[in-house]
Amino acid sequence: MAEIICIVCPVGCHLTVDEENDYKVTGNQCNKGAIYGKQELQNPVRTVTSTIKIKAGSHPRLPVKTSDTIPKGKITDIMTLINQTEVTAPVSVGDVIIPNILDTGVDIVATRSMS
Amino acid sequence: MYDLIVVGGGPAGLAAALSAYENGCEKILIVERDLELGGILNQCIHNGFGLHYFKEELTGPEYAERFIDQLKNTSIEVMLDTIVLEITEDKQVHTMSKENGYQLLQSKAIVLAMGCRERTRGAIQMPGSRPAGILTAGAAQRYVNIEGYMVGKKVVILGSGDIGLIMARRMVLEGAEVLACIELMPYSGGLTRNIVQCLDDFNIPLYLSHTITDVTGKDRLESITMAKVDDKRKPIPGTEQVIDCDTLLLSVGLIPENELSRNVGIQMDQQTRGAMVYENMETSISGIFACGNVLHVHDLVDYVSAESSLAGKAAAEYVQQQNNIAEKDFLTINNGQGISYILPQKIRKENVDKKVDLYYRVNQVYDTCIVSIQHQGEELAKFKRKNLAPGEMETIPLRKKLLDKVDIKELDIVVREA
Numbered sequence: 013m014a015e016i017i018c019i020v021c022p023v024g025c026h027l028t029v030d031e032e033n034d035y036k037v038t039g040n041q042c043n044k045g046a047i048y049g050k051q052e053l054q055n056p057v058r059t060v061t062s063t064i065k066i067k068a069g070s071h072p073r074l075p076v077k078t079s080d081t082i083p084k085g086k087i088t089d090i091m092t093l094i095n096q097t098e099v100t101a102p103v104s105v106g107d108v109i110i111p112n113i114l115d116t117g118v119d120i121v122a123t124r125s126m127s
Numbered sequence: 128m129y130d131l132i133v134v135g136g137g138p139a140g141l142a143a144a145l146s147a148y149e150n151g152c153e154k155i156l157i158v159e160r161d162l163e164l165g166g167i168l169n170q171c172i173h174n175g176f177g178l179h180y181f182k183e184e185l186t187g188p189e190y191a192e193r194f195i196d197q198l199k200n201t202s203i204e205v206m207l208d209t210i211v212l213e214i215t216e217d218k219q220v221h222t223m224s225k226e227n228g229y230q231l232l233q234s235k236a237i238v239l240a241m242g243c244r245e246r247t248r249g250a251i252q253m254p255g256s257r258p259a260g261i262l263t264a265g266a267a268q269r270y271v272n273i274e275g276y277m278v279g280k281k282v283v284i285l286g287s288g289d290i291g292l293i294m295a296r297r298m299v300l301e302g303a304e305v306l307a308c309i310e311l312m313p314y315s316g317g318l319t320r321n322i323v324q325c326l327d328d329f330n331i332p333l334y335l336s337h338t339i340t341d342v343t344g345k346d347r348l349e350s351i352t353m354a355k356v357d358d359k360r361k362p363i364p365g366t367e368q369v370i371d372c373d374t375l376l377l378s379v380g381l382i383p384e385n386e387l388s389r390n391v392g393i394q395m396d397q398q399t400r401g402a403m404v405y406e407n408m409e410t411s412i413s414g415i416f417a418c419g420n421v422l423h424v425h426d427l428v429d430y431v432s433a434e435s436s437l438a439g440k441a442a443a444e445y446v447q448q449q450n451n452i453a454e455k456d457f458l459t460i461n462n463g464q465g466i467s468y469i470l471p472q473k474i475r476k477e478n479v480d481k482k483v484d485l486y487y488r489v490n491q492v493y494d495t496c497i498v499s500i501q502h503q504g505e506e507l508a509k510f511k512r513k514n515l516a517p518g519e520m521e522t523i524p525l526r527k528k529l530l531d532k533v534d535i536k537e538l539d540i541v542v543r544e545a
Contacts, residue, residue, distance in 0.1 A: 017323050021178045024319035026514065058324065061173045061186055062300060063272055070163070072275040075172035075188050084328070091300050105192050123172065124188035 016052055018045045029053050057081035061123070062094050064109060069101035069126040076109055079119040086114055094120060102127040130154045130446045132220045132234040133439075134211045134387065137166020139419020140240035141194040142432040146439030147238070148201045152446055155203045156232070158222055160210050164198075165191030166242060167265070168428065170272045173293050175320075179429035190428060214239075214391050216412055236414045236442045239388055239402070240435065243381040243420040245290075251379050253285075255342025258349070264290040264378040268297070277301055279374025283351055284308040285339055288518075289317040289426065291378020296325035298376075305329070306370055309337045309353055311360055314492050316380075316518045318426060338362060339375075348373050381424045388417065398468035399423035405457065406474045406483045407441035408434065416442050423470055423486070426520050430486070458536050460525075463501065465489055465542030467517060474530070482524045487540060489515045495545040498523055502535050511545065 013032075018025040023041060027049040030036045037049035051057060059081050063073035082090060090113055097110060103122045110120035130152045133140045136159030144157050163169065168176070171187030178184055181193065198205070209224035220232045245263040260279060268290065270276040282298050284291045287310040295305045308326055313336045315322055326333050334353065340362050341352035355366035383401040385393075394403045394411035401422040402410040408418050418438035419431045457473045467490040474483055487498075492515070499509040500523070510523045523540075 017319050019320040019324045021175075021320070024323075024514075024519075058328070059174050059184070060300075063172060063275070065275070071273050073273060075186060075272065077172075077174060077186055087300070105189060123186040124169070124192055 014053055016049065018048050020044045020048045056084040058084050058087065060087055060090055060094075062091060064094055064120075065098040066103065066126060067098065067100045069103070071126065074099060074101075074103055074109075074126055075123045076120050077123050078113070078116075079108075079121045080117075082113075082116050082118050086116065089114055090120075128154070129156050129232060129234040131156070131236045131238065131439075131442050132218075132232060133157045133238045133240055134214070134220070135159065135166070135240035135242060135419075135421070136161070136164040136205065136207075137240065137242050137419065138168055138191065138194065138428050138431050139242065139421070139435040139438075140166075140238070141191070141198070142435035143238040143240055143416070143418055143439035143442070144203050145194065145197055145201070146436040147443040147446075148203055148439075150440045150443035152439075152443035153202065155201075156234075157203060157205045158209050158211050158220070159205065159207050162208055164195050164205065164207070170265075170269045171293075172272045173297070176428050179427065180432050187428075194432075211387060214387050214415070216391060216415075218414060235446045236416070238435075238438055238442050239410075239415065239417040239421055240419050240438075241384045241387065241421045243383045243424055245377070246380040246382060248377060250382075251377075253339060253342065255339075255351075256344060258342070258344035258347050260344065260348030260373050261342070261375045261377070264288070264294040264376045267294055267374075267376050271297060271301060277303070278376075279303060279372075281306060281372040282374045282376060283353075283370055283372045284376045284378060286310060286378035286380070287315040287317050287322070287333060288378040288380065289321055291376060292317045292321040292325040294376055294378070295331050296329060299329045299331070303374075305331045306372055307331070307353065308333045309339060310335050311338050311356060312336070312517075314516055314518070316378075318519060319516075340367060342375070348375055351375060381420065383421045383424065385421060388421070391415070393417075396468065396470075396472060398462065399470060403472045404470065406471050406478050407444075408438035408471070409441055409445070414442075414445050416445075423468065426518070430520065434486075458530070458538060460485065461537060461539045462487075463539040463541035465491065465493070465496075466540050469540050474525070476527075476530050479527050479530060482526045484522050485525050485540065486520055486522050488517055488520055489542055490517060492516045493542060493544065496542050497545050499541050499543070500525065500529070501539045501541055502537070507532070507538070515542070 029049045035050040037046040061077040066074040168187035168191035176190040213221040354362040402417040416438040418435040469487040
């Protein structure tokens with residue numbers, strides 16, 4: 013049995029996950045918690061948010077995120093790639109900045125428009 | 128002449144203006160001090176916003192942009208790079224900007240949405256020398272996320288508020304070493320999920336019941352001294368520990384920015400440090416409304432948007448009816464045992480449709496407890512709650528049925544262990 017805190021939403025349910033019993037989750041207030049609890053013990057994933065350099069924009073940095081969650085172990089490698097990237101304004105929210113990063117099937121996308 | 132002037136173009140101001148527009152208000156102006164709309168959301172590049180309001184997880188800039196986009200289809204006017212110097216009881220708004228100089232604008236109603244400010248080193252009277260490298264977590268957030276400057280390499284965070292926790296993770300991702308997160312209280316001031324995904328994920332130690340007793344460094348910060356505190360929050364001699372670091376981020380609380388509110392004579396609440404408001408977010412001056420972090424500091428922007436929509440709708444109704452509902456009978460909601468604040472503080476029954484959501488914070492940690500609505504010791508309604516902490520704002524509904532049942536002038540909200 014593992015006790016973890018759900019991070020899917022700010023409610024922060026205290027989950028108990030039973031590894032012996034097909035990762036059955038208790039203590040969750042919604043179904044997302046059940047999925048999270050199981051995933052967190054088998055293959056923890058996170059969304060990464062950061063910024064990249066932008067030329068000719070209203071600010072020197074453009075905020076970006078991974079379009080979906082990525083395995084927790086890849087965070088450092090993804091940050092290295094993000095820090096090597098530079099774009100030029102204008103950019104629209106949702107624009108793909110780095111497609112299929114590290115072959116995860118997940119893109120790095122802009123989280124704001126900037127001209 | 129405007130129907131409504133909204134002071135502040137952050138999440139609260141945007142939601143209030145849009146809601147007023149949807150409810151029939153025509154001439155609306157948003158006055159914003161910064162060069163763009165969106166407020167603090169622009170620098171909150173992390174995700175976790177919008178789960179309640181949009182039913183999906185967004186980053187701060189995405190959340191802001193959704194609201195800013197909605198403005199485009201409206202007649203709402205925006206004045207950027209403009210500061211409001213003063214507002215008056217008869218709804219005059221004095222502004223100043225580079226472009227237009229000094230202006231005096233007349234409105235029929237005003238929504239106050241100025242947000243809050245971070246407490247600084249001075250506010251917590253931290254001892255030690257005064258080197259560079261000590262800044263608020265929000266200032267660091269702006270440097271890193273918007274301006275593109277890294278603020279340090281070996282970082283200590285004082286306070287475990289959400290911005291501090293978020294910045295701990297952010298500094299690690301950008302290559303810094305975060306050595307400690309130090310919290311005076313025996314519990315964290317931030318959301319539990321942020322302890323998990325910002326500290327635990329990166330093995331950053333959280334020291335509860337600890338504080339900083341000394342700061343050294345001539346030009347740049349060189350070290351801090353951390354000590355354990357007793358249950359009266361006094362440092363315990365002999366527990367000191369020196370941590371070498373070049374940067375100290377402060378996440379030691381937020382204070383609503385209420386100079387305008389106080390100067391115009393709005394009645395304030397000592398606990399929230401914001402205005403006292405009625406059920407529709409109207410302040411003690413009729414036709415002036417307040418919402419968002421200027422009213423009380425929220426944990427979630429989703430709640431700011433919801434509260435501000437209420438304020439905007441009420442402002443639209445005020446403009447259309449021009450009736451002075453403030454003078455009708457009201458009942459007062461009191462903070463009882465276990466409650467640090469509750470809001471709205473006053474309720475006019477005539478204005479309640481089905482229910483009023485009461486927002487509150489508890490003053491200590493509770494595992495399983497009962498939150499009860501009482502009148503002179505008699506329990507009128509009760510709600511079972513789990514895992515309450517001062518860092519998390521909670522809500523209970525106050526139903527119209529209950530308000531109609533008896534002729535009451537006061538209600539107490541009380542928490543007790545189940």
